Amino acid sequence: MHPALSVILFTTASGAGYGIIFWLGVLGETGAYPPDRTFGLLAFGLGLGGITAGLLASTAHLGHPERAWRAFSQWRTSWLSREGVASLATYVPAGLFGIGWVFLGENREIWGFLGVLAAAASVVTIVCTAYIYRSLKTIQRWCNAWVLPNYLALAAMTGALWLDLAAVLTGEPFTPGAEAALCSIPVAAFLKFGYWRFIDATHSTSTAESATGLGSLGKVRLFEAPHTSDNYLMKEMGFHIARKHATKLRCIAVIAGFVLPCLLTAIALAMPGAIRVIAVLIAAPLATAGVLVERWLFFAEARHTVTLYYGASTA
Amino acid sequence: MTSLPPPGAKRLGLVIDLDICVGCHACAVNCKEWNSGGMAAPLTDLQPYGVEPDGVWFNRVHTFEAGEGATGRTVHFPRSCLHCAEPDCVTVCPTGASYKRAEDGIVLVNEDLCIGCKLCSWACPYGAREFDSDAGVMKKCTLCADRIYNEALEEVDRVPACVATCPVSARHFGDLGDPQSEVSLLVAARGGYDLMPEMGYKPTNKYLPPRPRRDQTTCGAAPVALAPVVVAEADGFLGWIDRLLSR
Incomplete structure (x- = not known):
C-alpha cells in the first residue's frame, strides 16, 4: 500500500496526542500528577495540539477536504x-478536564471523572483508527489481531514519553509519565515483534488462482498487463518501493522507537537533574521518529489482493 | 446511507465467458468511450499522449497463462466491478457517497458526496474502483445505469457498452437474481463462478471457465498428408501452348 505522508502523520501525531490525554486522565485522577498550571498547559497543549495537527494532516489525504464534515454521517x-465522530467527541471531556486542571487547579473528583472519560474516549478513538485498517479483508497484513494492540500500545508509549517531556520542561518533580513509558515501551516492542513475525510467516488465503478462478488449469501467471504504464491501482495498492530495505528500516524503528527511548527513560529515572532533562528531551522525539518509520513500514509492507491481478502470486 | 439495502430480487450483472474472450480490449475501449460522456464523466486521462499515460478506466483486460506445457492455456480476462451482494466498498464509505441500489443491486458513487478518501478502493479486492486525481473523487463502473434504462435508445442497445460492443459475444448482461434468466441458465450450464469467493463479498458478476480442451493427442504426430490440389487442365489454344512449353 502507498504510504501517504498525510496518513502517517495523522496516525502518529494523533496517536501520541490521545496517548497524552489518556495518561493525563488516568494519572490525574489517581493523583499521581498534581493539577499544576504550567505543566497542565503544556501537557494539554501537546495532547490536544497533536490530535488536532494529526486530524488536519489527515484531511490533506482527501480529494475534497472541504467536504470532510460529511465523514461524520456514516458511523x-x-x-x-x-x-471522525469519536475524535471530535473526545474534545469535549478532554477540553473540560483541561479547563479544570489549568484554570481551576482541579483534577480529582468530578474533574477526575471527566479525565477518566477523556481517557476512555481516547482509547475508543484509537480503536476506531486501528479498525479502519483492521477491518479491510483485502489486506491480510492489516486484517489480523495484532493491529489493534499495536496501535494502542504505540499511542500509550509515545503519549507517556511526551507527557514526561512536558513534566521535565515545566520543572515537575513527579515522574509517573516516565514510569508509564518504561512499562509501555516493552509491551509495544513485544507487540510490534509479534506483528512482524506474524506477517512474515503468513499470507492471504487469496491467490492468483482464486482471483482469476483459473486454478483448475494450473499455476496462474500474468502474461500481459492491461496497460503499459502504472495506473492508480498499481500506484496505490501495488506500492513496493523500498520493500527491499524493510529489514534495515525495521532495525531503525526498533532502535529509535523502542531501545533508545527505553534506555533514556531508565537513565532519566535513575539520574535526576540535567541528565534527566537531556535524556527525556531526546527520548520523546526519537521514539516518535521511530514510530513514523514503523508506520511507514505498516503501509509499505501491506499487500493488497488487487496485486494478484498484476503478477503477484500471493497477497 | 452506506448501510446495505436488504437483498433485492433483482441483481443485474455481467457474465463473462473466458472461453470466448479474444482479448481485443474493445469492451474496455467502448466502456471508456461511453462513460467519458456518461454519468461518471469525465474519465480523466493524465498525459494521454505522454511518456506515462495514466487515466481512469472501469474495465481492464488482463491476459494470464494458466498451467504448463501442452495443458497450459492463455486466458484473456476482463476485470471490472462485480456489483457484489455484500460489498465492503460501500460500508466503509464515511460519507454515504458509495451506495448499493436496492432496486437492481448496482453499486454506485455519488460524486457530489465523495470526499476522495480512497478507503473504498482499499476495501475492494478486485480493483474495481479508480481514483480520479483530477476531479478528486472515486469512480467506478456504473453497469451503464445511464444506458440500460435509457428509453432514448433502441431496446437492443439498452445493455452496458462493454456488452454491446463485444465482437465475439463473450459478455452477457442480465438479472442474476432470477434463476430462470438467460444469464442464470448460462451460468448453471457452464459452471460460472465467483472471483475470490473466500473474501465473502458475494459478487454478482460471474465468469465462465474455459471449456475443456478437445483431445489433441494426434497433435505433434506425423503430419497428415493433404489431398493433392486439383490442377485444372487447360484446353484449346492455351492447352496447345501449355503442351508446347511443357516439352
Whole structure:
C-alpha cells in the first residue's frame, strides 16, 4: 500500500496526542500528577495540539477536504466515520478536564471523572483508527489481531514519553509519565515483534488462482498487463518501493522507537537533574521518529489482493 | 446511507465467458468511450499522449497463462466491478457517497458526496474502483445505469457498452437474481463462478471457465498428408501452348 505522508502523520501525531490525554486522565485522577498550571498547559497543549495537527494532516489525504464534515454521517457502518465522530467527541471531556486542571487547579473528583472519560474516549478513538485498517479483508497484513494492540500500545508509549517531556520542561518533580513509558515501551516492542513475525510467516488465503478462478488449469501467471504504464491501482495498492530495505528500516524503528527511548527513560529515572532533562528531551522525539518509520513500514509492507491481478502470486 | 439495502430480487450483472474472450480490449475501449460522456464523466486521462499515460478506466483486460506445457492455456480476462451482494466498498464509505441500489443491486458513487478518501478502493479486492486525481473523487463502473434504462435508445442497445460492443459475444448482461434468466441458465450450464469467493463479498458478476480442451493427442504426430490440389487442365489454344512449353 502507498504510504501517504498525510496518513502517517495523522496516525502518529494523533496517536501520541490521545496517548497524552489518556495518561493525563488516568494519572490525574489517581493523583499521581498534581493539577499544576504550567505543566497542565503544556501537557494539554501537546495532547490536544497533536490530535488536532494529526486530524488536519489527515484531511490533506482527501480529494475534497472541504467536504470532510460529511465523514461524520456514516458511523453505523464505517470505521473511518466512527473515528471522525469519536475524535471530535473526545474534545469535549478532554477540553473540560483541561479547563479544570489549568484554570481551576482541579483534577480529582468530578474533574477526575471527566479525565477518566477523556481517557476512555481516547482509547475508543484509537480503536476506531486501528479498525479502519483492521477491518479491510483485502489486506491480510492489516486484517489480523495484532493491529489493534499495536496501535494502542504505540499511542500509550509515545503519549507517556511526551507527557514526561512536558513534566521535565515545566520543572515537575513527579515522574509517573516516565514510569508509564518504561512499562509501555516493552509491551509495544513485544507487540510490534509479534506483528512482524506474524506477517512474515503468513499470507492471504487469496491467490492468483482464486482471483482469476483459473486454478483448475494450473499455476496462474500474468502474461500481459492491461496497460503499459502504472495506473492508480498499481500506484496505490501495488506500492513496493523500498520493500527491499524493510529489514534495515525495521532495525531503525526498533532502535529509535523502542531501545533508545527505553534506555533514556531508565537513565532519566535513575539520574535526576540535567541528565534527566537531556535524556527525556531526546527520548520523546526519537521514539516518535521511530514510530513514523514503523508506520511507514505498516503501509509499505501491506499487500493488497488487487496485486494478484498484476503478477503477484500471493497477497 | 452506506448501510446495505436488504437483498433485492433483482441483481443485474455481467457474465463473462473466458472461453470466448479474444482479448481485443474493445469492451474496455467502448466502456471508456461511453462513460467519458456518461454519468461518471469525465474519465480523466493524465498525459494521454505522454511518456506515462495514466487515466481512469472501469474495465481492464488482463491476459494470464494458466498451467504448463501442452495443458497450459492463455486466458484473456476482463476485470471490472462485480456489483457484489455484500460489498465492503460501500460500508466503509464515511460519507454515504458509495451506495448499493436496492432496486437492481448496482453499486454506485455519488460524486457530489465523495470526499476522495480512497478507503473504498482499499476495501475492494478486485480493483474495481479508480481514483480520479483530477476531479478528486472515486469512480467506478456504473453497469451503464445511464444506458440500460435509457428509453432514448433502441431496446437492443439498452445493455452496458462493454456488452454491446463485444465482437465475439463473450459478455452477457442480465438479472442474476432470477434463476430462470438467460444469464442464470448460462451460468448453471457452464459452471460460472465467483472471483475470490473466500473474501465473502458475494459478487454478482460471474465468469465462465474455459471449456475443456478437445483431445489433441494426434497433435505433434506425423503430419497428415493433404489431398493433392486439383490442377485444372487447360484446353484449346492455351492447352496447345501449355503442351508446347511443357516439352
